[in-house]
Amino acid sequence: MSIFQLIISEMSDPMTLKLIQMILATLVGAGTIYIGYLLFLKGIRGKIDFEIGNDKINAKMVNVAPGAIVIMIGALIIYWALNSGASSKEIITTTSNNNIEEKWLDNVKKINKSDYYTDIVFKLFEDDNVKSKMYQLKSDRTLLSLSEEFYNNPKYWQLIALVNRGRGYYNYDSISENTILKTGVFIEYFIASKYNTPNTSKEKFVQVRGNDLNAGYEYLLKYSESREFNDKAFEELNSYFKNEYEFSPVLTTYVVSEDTKWDEISLIYYRNKKYSSLIKWVNKGELEKGILEKNIIPKGNTVLILTFVP
Structure with missing residues (x-):
């Protein structure tokens, strides 16, 4: 996945958009305060009557210098940005805990x-x-x-x-x-997720967990033809998939509760019998000698499975 695609993906998240809004508003507020400070330094003077308030609070300032007004406006912008983030957090919490x-x-x-x-x-x-x-x-x-x-x-x-x-x-x-x-x-x-909005279609999920995963398994299959599975190989695979896909490889275990064929385990984890050789590759040094050559794994064995997590 390219950096541009990653940025676009992240910006589609409402929480990310809200965070960007808060940062920009805070920067604007800080810039406004700085401009007010410069007005003070340059000695720009004047007399302005300024009133602000709502139904509950009223404040009136008389003969205020322009720099002070600009600084106050900047402070109000920052105050709005911070409080907007707080209300957003409250909405997220309410949504995610809504049973x-x-x-x-x-x-x-x-x-x-x-x-x-x-x-x-x-x-x-x-x-x-x-x-x-x-x-x-x-x-x-x-x-x-x-x-x-x-x-x-x-x-x-x-x-x-x-x-x-x-x-x-x-x-x-x-x-x-x-x-x-x-x-x-x-x-x-x-x-x-933080915002529980219905924006994940089944088709999109199948594409990510289907097409992309199949491409990942095909890469593993090709990789296994020229390399032995060990810690170094796993580190190389981890680095590759983190850069190219939205998931990372992990090793999990499958406990054989009854005599099971290799391709049956492949169906469970990879939805395809062809990847049974991938399971054998990972378990070459783990299973009792002779089991890899058989079509059936005896009950009681534990098999390592190389799969992916988001």
Whole structure:
């Protein structure tokens, strides 16, 4: 992504636009105060009667020098800019805490057993402006405790369970709030963006998480043909994707709960069987000798998966 594209993308965010407005207004106010100061230095004098106020407060200044008036105007501009930002913050807080998670929880009933990741995300969050976040477990945790941490409420554990349903961490058919997730796994969850405006279309999401991700996986596949996977390779990939795309590579784990084919894991994470060789590349030095040559990974193994996060 070019710098110009990045700037345009950031400026489409209402919060960014508000921040730019505040900065510009503050600069104008500071410049106005400086002009008033110069008027004092140049000894420009005069007598001006000045009155300002509203229904509650009235102030009247008599025989005021022009420099003082200009300085006062600059101070008022800065005061307006700072207070405008405060009111904006209040609006953001009100919007983001408007029980939107209740709507998401109600959408759980729309999810079908055959739905893949993209369908799950759009049925849960619909056209709300949401942000994806990744969290690696430092210890064994229940879905209940994760919901408490992510949403400040334990009852939203089903949102976490659904988003991570296809990652092999648990059997979703027997899922409960007390289901334990193991240390080291990466958990994805979604939160409402600062401005919860319906500006993310399904087509746009699919393009970013679909076309761009596929291009990313193709790059990984080509890269794996000439390099071994190690820490240096991961650093190179991380640097490349941060510069070229809106996501970064991460290593997550897939716990094999029953004998599973390599291409089945590829379908879960990459939506395509062709990337099974990519999974084997990452796990070349991790799995017991002989497993890579087999079509099936025995139950009980843990597989490293190279995937992306926003």
